[in-house]
Amino acid sequence: xxxxxxxxxxxxxxxxxxxxxxxxxxxxxxxxxxxxxxxxxxxxxxxxxxxxxxxxxxxxxxxxxxxxxxxxxxxxxxxxxxxxxxxxxxxxxxxxxxxxxxxxxxxxxxxxxxxxxxxxxxxxxxxxxxxxxxxxxxxxxxxxxxxxxxxxxxxxxxxxxxxxxxxxxxxxxxxxxxxxxxxxxxxxxxxxxxx
Numbered sequence: 001x002x003x004x005x006x007x008x009x010x011x012x013x014x015x016x017x018x019x020x021x022x023x024x025x026x027x028x029x030x031x032x033x034x035x036x037x038x039x040x041x042x043x044x045x046x047x048x049x050x051x052x053x054x055x056x057x058x059x060x061x062x063x064x065x066x067x068x069x070x071x072x073x074x075x076x077x078x079x080x081x082x083x084x085x086x087x088x089x090x091x092x093x094x095x096x097x098x099x100x101x102x103x104x105x106x107x108x109x110x111x112x113x114x115x116x117x118x119x120x121x122x123x124x125x126x127x128x129x130x131x132x133x134x135x136x137x138x139x140x141x142x143x144x145x146x147x148x149x150x151x152x153x154x155x156x157x158x159x160x161x162x163x164x165x166x167x168x169x170x171x172x173x174x175x176x177x178x179x180x181x182x183x184x185x186x187x188x189x190x191x192x193x194x195x
Contacts, residue, residue: 001026007195008100015099018107018192024177026195027100035093042085046078076137083133087126094122101173106188108179118169125166132163 004026008019053074057067098119102112129136184191 001030003195005030009096011103012096012099015102015112016106017103017189018181018186019100019103020107020181020192020194021104021178023192023195024100024104024107028097028173028177031093031096035089038089039082039086042082043078046075046082049074049078079137080133083129087130090122090126094119097173101177103192104177106186107181107192108176109182109186109188110176110179114172114176117172121165121167121169121172125163125169128162128165 004023007023008027050071053070054067057070062070098115101115101118105112105114181191
């Protein structure tokens with residue numbers, strides 16, 4: 001696995017040749033774990049802040065409406081920071097993965113231009129999240145209203161079906177990433193070395 005990560009990190013701008021499935025998926029796992037760890041590190045202060053706010057409000061005898069308002073107020077700054085960090089990390093992850101995905105496509109005998117689909121959908125998804133931040137916060141506020149029994153995820157999907165566009169790219173990467181290698185040399189080069 002370490003060799004796969006080293007190889008891919010040293011080949012970030014190499015869009016030629018082929019990558020074996022194992023090399024590609026070990027690298028994808030590495031990028032996913034790093035991205036997830038950064039997300040947790042950014043979310044921890046928000047979680048601690050929410051628990052502190054909630055504990056203080058409950059200790060002072062706050063009613064549910066006041067409690068919800070204080071929680072949302074405390075979350076807003078953290079969520080904005082998390083959105084920006086998430087946007088940056090997502091775009092960096094795309095840059096880290098695009099060349100490896102092109103080589104993986106080559107290994108299965110496909111054009112590297114298919115990689116434009118996940119790149120475009122991820123860029124759209126990040127931009128859409130930034131543009132819609134205020135509206136997403138309004139949905140969050142409504143979901144915290146004790147008088148509203150609606151599911152917050154369902155409310156977001158109903159209000160913003162375009163927020164699902166980013167998943168198209170993930171499905172393309174998974175779908176093409178699991179395809180078998182072409183045996184022997186193909187138009188993109190010889191069989192890949194397993195790192």
